[in-house]
Amino acid sequence: MSVTVADIMAIMNRLAPPELMEEWDNCGLQAGSPGQRVEKIMVALDPSFAVVSEACRGGFDLLITHHPLFIKAPRPIDFSIMPGRAIAMAAKYGLSIFSAHTNLDSAEGGLNDMCADLLGLKRTRVLSPRPQPDYVKLVFFVPVDHERELLDVLSRTSAGTLGNYASCSFSVRGVGRFKPLEGSSPHIGETGKIASVNETRVEAIVARRDLPDVVDALKSRHPYETMAYDVFPLAGGIENRHGLGRIGDLEQKMTLGMFAKYAMERFEINSARVAGDLEMTVRKVALCSGSGSGLLDDFMASGADVYLSGDLKYHDGMAVIEAGRGLVDIGHFETERLVVDLIAGKLGRIVDDKGLDVTISRYAGETNPFVNLKGR
Numbered sequence: 001m002s003v004t005v006a007d008i009m010a011i012m013n014r015l016a017p018p019e020l021m022e023e024w025d026n027c028g029l030q031a032g033s034p035g036q037r038v039e040k041i042m043v044a045l046d047p048s049f050a051v052v053s054e055a056c057r058g059g060f061d062l063l064i065t066h067h068p069l070f071i072k073a074p075r076p077i078d079f080s081i082m083p084g085r086a087i088a089m090a091a092k093y094g095l096s097i098f099s100a101h102t103n104l105d106s107a108e109g110g111l112n113d114m115c116a117d118l119l120g121l122k123r124t125r126v127l128s129p130r131p132q133p134d135y136v137k138l139v140f141f142v143p144v145d146h147e148r149e150l151l152d153v154l155s156r157t158s159a160g161t162l163g164n165y166a167s168c169s170f171s172v173r174g175v176g177r178f179k180p181l182e183g184s185s186p187h188i189g190e191t192g193k194i195a196s197v198n199e200t201r202v203e204a205i206v207a208r209r210d211l212p213d214v215v216d217a218l219k220s221r222h223p224y225e226t227m228a229y230d231v232f233p234l235a236g237g238i239e240n241r242h243g244l245g246r247i248g249d250l251e252q253k254m255t256l257g258m259f260a261k262y263a264m265e266r267f268e269i270n271s272a273r274v275a276g277d278l279e280m281t282v283r284k285v286a287l288c289s290g291s292g293s294g295l296l297d298d299f300m301a302s303g304a305d306v307y308l309s310g311d312l313k314y315h316d317g318m319a320v321i322e323a324g325r326g327l328v329d330i331g332h333f334e335t336e337r338l339v340v341d342l343i344a345g346k347l348g349r350i351v352d353d354k355g356l357d358v359t360i361s362r363y364a365g366e367t368n369p370f371v372n373l374k375g376r
Contacts, residue, residue, distance in 0.1 A: 001355075001356070001357070002037050003037065003038045003039070003356050003357065003358050004034065004035055004036060004037060004038060005029070005032060005033060005034050005035070005036045005038055005061075005062055005096045005098070006034035006035065007038070007356075008038055008041065008062060008064075008098070008347070008358075009028070009029060009034065009098060011347060011350050011351075012064065012098065012100055012343075012347065015100070015104070015107065015109070015110075015343075015346055015347070015350075016100040016103040016104035016107045016110060017103060017107060017242075018103055019103075020102070020103040020106040020107055020130060020242055021101070021102050021103040022102040022106075022244075024071065025068070025071065025101050025102045025103075026068040026069075026070060026071050026072070026073075026099070026101075027068065027099050027100060027101045027102065027103050028098065028099065029096065029097070029098050030047065030068055030069040030070075030097040030098065030099050031069065031087050031090050031091070031095075031096065031097045032062070032090065032095065032096020032097060032098075033096060036061060036062075036094065036096050037061065038061040038062045038096075038358060039061055039357065039358060039359065040058070040059060040060045040061050040062075040358070040359050040361070041060065041061070041062045041063075041064060041347070041358060041359065041360045041361070042054070042055045042058065042060045042062070042063050042064070042360075042361050042362075042363055043063075043064050043065070043340050043343045043344045043347075043360065043361070043362055043363065044063065044064075044065050044066075044340060044362075044363035044366060045065060045066050045067060045333075045336060045337055045339055045340060045363075045366050046065055046066070046067045046366060047063060047065045047067065047068070047069050047083070047086060047097055047099070048082075048086075048366075049082060049085055049086050049089075050365065051063065051065070051363055051365075051366070052086040052089055052090055052095065052097070053089065054363065054365070055095055055363075056089055056090065056092070056093035056095050058361075060095060060361070061094065061095065061096065062095070062096045062097075062098060063090075063095055063096070063097045063098070064098050064099075064100065064343055064347070065097065065098075065099050066099065066100065066101055066104065066111075066336060066339040066340075066343070067099065067101060068099040068101055069083040069086060069087070069097060069099070070083050100343065102244070104339065104342075104343075105244055105289055105290065106130060106242050106243050106244055107242060108241040108242055109346075110342070111289045111290075111335075111336065111338065111339050111342060112127075112244065112245055112246045112287065112288065112289050113246060114338050114339075114342050115246070115287050115289050115308075115335055115338065116246040116248055116287060118266050118267065118338070119248075119250070119262075119263065119266055119285060119287070119308075120250070120251055120266075121246070121247075121248030121249060121250065121285055121287075122248055122249045122250075122251065123248055123249050124246050124247065124248035125246070125247055125248070126240060126241065126242065126243035126244075126245065126246060126247075127243070127244065127245025127246055127247045127286050127287075127288065127295060127298050127299065127302060128243050128244045128245050128295050128298045129240040129242070129243035130240060130242045130243045132240045133207040133208065133209060134207070134208040134209075135205050135206065135207055135208065135234045136205070136206055136208050136211060136231050136232060136233055136234060137203055137204075137205055137206075137231070137232040137233075137234055138159060138203065138204055138205070138206045138211065138214065138215070138229065138230075138231055139201060139202070139203040139229060139230040139231075139232070140201075140202055140203075140218060140222075140227060140228065140229035140230075141176055141199045141200070141201055141202075141227075141228045141229070142199060142200055142202065142222060142223075142224075142227075143187075143188065143197055143198065143199055143200075143223060143224075144173060144198045144199060144200055146222070146223050147171070147200040147202075149221060150202065150218060150221060150222060151169065151171075151202065153217055153218055153220075153221050154167070154169060154202070154204060154214070154217075154218065155167040156217070157206075157210070157213065157214045157217050158206070158207065158210045158213075158214065159204045159205070159206045159210070159214045160204040160205060160206075161205075162205070168204060168205070169202055169203060169204040170202070170203050170204070171200050171201065171202045171203075172200070172201050173198065173199070173200050173201075174198075174199060174200075174201060175196050175197070175198060175199065176196070176197045176198075176199035176228070177194055177195065177196050177197075178194070178195055178197075179192065179193065179194045179195070180192070180193075180195070184225060185225050186224075186225060187223045187224050187225065188223075188224075205234065211231065215229065244288060244294075244295060245286060245287060245288040245292070245295045245298060245299075246286070246287055246288075247284065247285065247286045247287075247302050247304050248284070248285060249283055249284055249285070250282065250283055250284075250285060253281055253282060253283040254281075254282055255278060255279050255280065255281065255282065256274065256276050256277060256278050256279070256280045256282050256305075256306060256326040256328075257274070257278035257279065258282075259282045259285070259306060259326075259328065260272050260274045260278075260328045263308055263328055263330055264330065267330055267334050267335070269330055269331070269334050271372065272328055272329060272330045272331075273312070273327075273328070273329040274326070274327065274328050274329075275312075275316075275317030275318075275320055275321055275326065275327040275329075276306070276320060276321055276324075276325060276326030276327060277321075277324075277326070280305070280324070280326060281305065282305040282306045282326060283305060284302075284303060284304045284305050284306075285304055285305070285306055285307075285308060286298075286299045286302050286304035286306070286307045286308070287307070287308040287309060287335075288307075288308075288309040288335075289309070289310075289335040289336055289338075290309070290310055290311070290332050290335060290336050291309070291310055291311035291332055292307065292308075292309025292310060292311065292312060293309075293311060293312055293313050293316055295307075295309075296312075296316050296319065296320075299320075299325075300319075300320075300323060300325070304325075305325060305326060306325065306326035306327065306328060307320065307325070307326070307327050307328070308327075308328045308329075308330060308335075309327075309328075309329060309330075309335065310329055310330060310331045310332035310333070310334065310335050310336075311329070311331075311332045312327055312329040331368060333366075333367075333368040333369070334368070337366065340362050340363065340366075341362065344360050344361075344362050347360060348360045
């Protein structure tokens with residue numbers, strides 16, 4: 001069975017739903033053709049010219065990166081400079097390029113969760129949750145002998161999505177009663193007589209915005225002339241597991257200085273910038289992969305003792321010190337290079353489970369663009 005770019009995009013969009021992308025971002029297919037056949041995939045952090053060149057020389061069909069080729073498309077696209085240089089080479093060699101950026105940062109099981117797991121954080125939650133859709137509970141009734149067919153229809157809609165699980169529903173059997181009136185065309189029963197039918201009650205959660213499409217899909221295959229269904233608002237909502245950053249508890253409390261060294265060890269780096277009293281006690285940790293200054297207010301409001309991220313600024317440090325908190329900046333690259341293993345691992349498992357004939361390789365040549373120089 002041949003695999004296309006569109007097939008891999010569909011898998012990636014389940015791992016990192018496009019709707020989780022920040023408004024300013026550019027995720028998804030950066031260059032290439034959805035219909036292109038895919039046999040070899042390379043995964044990298046950046047679509048740099050070095051990475052694109054290596055993918056082309058290696059005969060790869062698809063390059064998946066965390067960072068996009070560009071945030072805002074340049075005009076014109078100049079083939080002599082980046083990103084036009086990479087686009088021209090990709091087009092010449094038939095390489096498609098796909099990016100999963102802030103949507104993968106926000107997704108449950110994405111890059112921020114990977115960072116939290118690396119630190120061994122417990123009882124984690126989202127630091128800056130995404131706006132939550134309004135959900136309802138959809139209940140419909142179907143004759144028992146059509147139950148399987150309607151459940152199959154339901155599974156092909158967005159209904160019943162809970163975190164990393166899809167097609168979640170509950171069923172119970174009972175007896176439905178109705179009397180067809182004049183002018184009706186009943187699937188079961190006779191006009192003017194009460195009929196009793198063994199039916200299944202099926203219920204599932206649905207985002208309110210998707211409700212019309214889900215109901216229309218069910219009606220299109222339901223045997224009854226008039227499908228009976230109820231819609232109930234959900235007062236409690238659903239726990240939001242998507243969003244930027246994470247917050248959680250360390251297994252054991254430690255000083256800020258000890259935590260900085262622990263983070264360096266876990267992320268396998270040899271330096272970090274720290275702001276705050278090195279002897280202060282740390283138990284609750286907030287973090288954000290990549291560039292974290294934008295979530296500083298979320299950290300301040302979270303009750304966490306320390307904030308770990310990259311690209312933190314001078315005034316961030318001053319504000320945190322004044323608040324009696326701590327900052328640990330281990331670097332943008334250092335918190336995001338994990339994404340290569342994350343994507344290759346998750347995608348690889350799905351490809352294997354589906355029996356797809358695709359090879360996935362990790363690009364290992366990326367380094368932090370900055371180096372630290374020591375004075376005399």
